[in-house]
Amino acid sequence: MQLLIRISRLGLALATTLTLLVAQNVTAQVSRDTPFYVDSINYDPNIPRPETVIGHPLGHRIARNDLLVQYLRIIAELTPRITVETMAYTHEGRPILALTITSPENHARIDTIKAAHVALSDPTSRQEVDNDMPIITWLNYGVHGAEVSSTDSSMAVAYHLAAAEGDEIEATLQQSVIILIAVFNPDGNSRMSAWNHMHGGYVPVSNPSHRLHNTFWPGGRTNHYWFDLNRQWLIIQHPGPRGWVAKFHEWKPNITVDYHEMGQNSTYYFHPGAPNRTFPYIPDRSMELLDQVSDRARSWLDSEQRLYFNEENYDNYYIGKGSTYPHMHASMGMLFEQASSEGFLDTPHGVLSFRDNIRTQYRTSLEMIRAGVEMREELLQYQRDFSSESFQLIDEDAIKGYIFSAPGDKARAYHAIDILNRHQIQVNRLEQDITVDNIEFTADSSYLVLADQAQYRMVKALFEKITNFEDNTFYDVSAWTLPLAFDFDYASLGSRDIRGNVVGEIITAKFPSESAPARADFAYMFSWSNYYAPKAVYRLLNAGVRPKFANKPVTIDTANGPVDLDRGGILVPLGWQGGDLMDSEIHDLLSVIAREDGIEVHAINSGHTPSIGMDLGSPNFTNITKPKVLLLVGNGITAYDAGEVWHQLDARMNMPVHMYDKRQIASLDLTEYTHLELVGGSHADLTTQIDQINGWVRSGGTLVGIRQGAQWAHDNVLYRGSNSDEQEQDNELERFDYSNKDGIEAESIIGGAIFEGDLDITHPIGYGMANRPIASHRNTLIAFERPENPWATVIQISDNPLLSGFASTENQAVLAGKASVIAERHGQGSVILFSDNPNFRAYFFGTNKLFMNSLFFSKGFDRSR
Ligand SMILES: [Zn+2]
Missing domain, CATH: 3.40.630.10 (Zn peptidases)
Known part of the structure; x- marks a missing residue:
């Protein structure tokens, strides 16, 4: 100073x-008077x-x-x-x-x-x-x-x-x-x-x-x-x-x-x-x-x-x-x-x-x-x-482009188009509904990226899945396929697919602001499939409104006719059940949500719905508690993982993140928080805090583990003392030439690949997702035996799980069939384990939703009877 x-x-x-x-x-080599600048050059003294x-x-x-x-x-x-x-x-x-x-x-x-x-x-x-x-x-x-x-x-x-x-x-x-x-x-x-x-x-x-x-x-x-x-x-x-x-x-x-x-x-x-x-x-x-x-x-x-x-x-x-x-x-x-x-x-x-x-x-x-x-x-x-x-490469390529869509989630599509445009890749609107590879693409939510453009190589690099490699060593990740990271419906297109009136105008990324909803007499609802629905719900909770989520699909009557909402649909009641705000203030807030969060909000004038057994007062609507998230940081924690959680909540969802040094957790009153985030890193030092964390979960807290944090929570909190049946060790001792060490060891590493799992979209942790197959980013071998509770495996890794990138056949076989996401009630609380990284590099817009579900719907499911 x-x-x-x-x-x-x-x-x-x-x-x-x-x-x-x-x-x-210091030594002569360094202190020798090597001229710093080029000594044969004159420099302007001004x-x-x-x-x-x-x-x-x-x-x-x-x-x-x-x-x-x-x-x-x-x-x-x-x-x-x-x-x-x-x-x-x-x-x-x-x-x-x-x-x-x-x-x-x-x-x-x-x-x-x-x-x-x-x-x-x-x-x-x-x-x-x-x-x-x-x-x-x-x-x-x-x-x-x-x-x-x-x-x-x-x-x-x-x-x-x-x-x-x-x-x-x-x-x-x-x-x-x-x-x-x-x-x-x-x-x-x-x-x-x-x-x-x-x-x-x-x-x-x-x-x-x-x-x-x-x-x-x-x-x-x-x-x-x-x-x-x-x-x-x-x-x-x-x-x-x-x-x-x-x-x-x-x-x-x-x-x-x-x-x-x-x-x-x-x-x-x-x-x-x-x-x-x-x-x-x-x-x-x-x-x-x-x-x-x-x-x-x-x-x-x-x-x-x-x-x-x-x-x-x-x-x-x-x-x-x-x-x-x-x-x-x-x-x-x-x-x-x-x-x-x-x-x-x-x-x-x-x-x-x-x-x-x-x-x-x-x-x-x-x-x-x-x-x-x-x-x-x-x-x-x-x-x-x-x-x-x-030009020549485009001619020789049988693939003439790609089509993708995110039904019900314009913001997610917007973020992908934004990335593509920033790489100078042209995106076209789809002119009419088409079916490719048995997937239906509707004109209102689908986009085309044609191969025939100056950025042809970048188009291929972003859309193609690659699983064969000349060398299996990677300095960084081996896969980044964009439509997988965004959980899009997508297909490659042959020349036949784009014949006729299919390719619409070129568009540029524009945030999908929606217009304000009609004034409702009774309630508002919106779909959870919107990328920014969690941001909207947090706004409502923060303002003292009492939103609920639907545990079943529901059809609602609106001024524009009936609207179907899938599980996770958000209900905002009016009147004294709506919370602290006047009805007009709630309307104003929902108008902001429509505009700034890109969410279509529906106005409802009666508590009775056309859905049998799903009126707005149904027990299948669950209140949402405002999450107060504690993120452990500091020595031992992988800063990338922690930063991704921080960025996702703070920069994208406008939610506060309370960060606390892991070494000082003993002095912390966990009861002030609803959720504890334990991300990747080494957590051996938490052994002395097992009782503290376990007690807090049992009395109502939610522990969310990611990667090594999930492994720690699995072994020390959720299934502590249970006989996890260890994999049979292959005891046959192998011998290799030392010169092959690098290559053989590289085989056993998953440096960052995209794996497929089967997502239970009927589970609250799967709400907002349209399809069961889900792509996620994986860079460890962490995965769990499926738990005894048959409803607790939210994602099971597929039998042939590698979608893009490198993983050895042995590793794929080890992972196949295991649970990659587990959600269990534990006492009054919940433990939710992500063995993959749902927020990887702020790029996996698809699995972000699962992570957000772990904050908003963590009490939305029951234990096994
Ligand atoms: Zn560097």
Whole structure:
């Protein structure tokens, strides 16, 4: 604290003389006076260096994000080479800057350059590569906020490009447009920077056990909701990624470089990755060209006698990563991974210094810019060929498109169309009802995605199920099939299917606001199948209204005729049974729900319905209690899982989430909460709290377990002491050659695949879902023997369960027939177990509904008699 006050008081001029954390006492290799910037180049003295704004030389501390932003804005003011814009604001309100860096002459015709460049990717355009076209090189920094040499090197690169003088830089800027993004994840980076500032001292400490080098929960890698943003290029559910993807398509860069850090005990990695682990829709030519791009980085690292590696560990399979998404768009996605230092650190490869790491990332950035200039014509021509080739691929493909629908849930369809549109994929309305593969698709709720479009490869990547692989090792998930994640009815289309009057107009994603309901005399109802129905119900509960849900299908009379509502239909009574509000206030609230939550609300004028045995006062309507959700967080908890719960409730459903550190649970009064969320992670430390949690459930609480949290609740609360019949162990001892270890072990991993189960849609935890087959995301082998209670298995894993992605036949056989979701009453309370992850990456809009049901309908079912 004292330190920061001093910096601001002394002003920027003195800041450069501060020598905090300088490596006076570390080894010669690091403290050698390697010039940071390129020593053969003159730099314009009118452009300030980063240290004059951030308060310390690069590498002495992690730069504060607000000062980094300030620095980049200042130099953009001072040079005609740079323009700056705010591409997006994060959840925490930090700007993500996009710098456009090129010669002043190019800036003067930037829109013309952009239009001609983007036209190269349009198969219907006649644009060809010409000599005037600059190469577009895109540099990403800091998608992982804890990977700080990436973030801080952005300032060195921007400084260099702003201040370097001479023929080489002039030529480079004439032949390139450089898009520099700083930084992708300023929220996570700010957590990391605060930690570094808190623990940094005047004397550097390189001991790896030092608190500075041991990161806090949840660390700085992730964004505000603890999501890994480097998985969001495909999923785009956060403001930052929405900004990047829009910018990416605005420019369609030829080289896209993503800067990272990896574990401390490593060297330096860069793409190309493991060759057998490339997504099938990425052309071989892309990898060949990428290898040439890498040569620039290789020769620089050789000249510096620096250890590095390529072609192993990392890959280009999951296309939602910043270095793989570009390969789906004719761009050389390049990944750099620098061993992390977080200050000064002893490692088996010698002492790492933060300054040196920043310098390495900065210098390889220059090499990527150089590669762009040297390969300019080749890469632009590749971009052109890539798009022309798509015509041929479309011709050869028997599949001419896909059709999908979400009957009764326009918002879920909206979110899918929104993702598709952000990837520049065209979506058409269905003109007339059709039946494909015995599935009926109605024109009012179905959409077409045709193969014949510029983004053909992306269409295939999002809709195709893949279950055969050249290599069974995956750096990330092996499946992300969109219609499965959204639980759509869907089918692929042959040319016969789209003949005649089938393909309607092109549409764009528009949130499905509904008009206000008619004024009711007696009650309102709406369907639970709407994605935002839980948000609406929470609004009602929060306002003091008393909504109920239907345990049977019901037909209601409305001014527009009879309407059928499936199980889970929400009833909002009026009059004294409606709660604290006046009837007119309830009407107003339901009008807001129709407009903002996209829900069609029905007005009802009598308590008697056309359904036999299902009048509005029927005992088959159950009151809903307002959920008050406690989420355990902190050490041992998987931050991704916890963040997904937080995001789902807070950002989407507008519900408060009460977070509490797991280590302090003993001091907590659980009776204040209705639901306890225990997500993935290691929970051995909860053994001492079994009685506390069990007692709370027995007296009425609901324990919701996800992944390892479900396993813990299963073993320690729900079926504690019962003889779970252990799988017979196969006692035959095997022996393998050690060199096969990686491959054989990879077989046993489910790195993220989509499995099919049979969902009991008549169970309250299955309400709102139209069909029994359900796809869910699985990345563990956790699943349960079916419980004795025959009504408790909400989802049973199918016999041939693999829908998309990789899982070995052995693992599929182990999982087949088991329970993946269990719901049981336990004393006065309930325990609901999700062995899969229903909220995975904010992408599984289908299974989100089951998770929401565990909050609203957790007392809606009875025990076995
Ligand atoms: Zn990273």
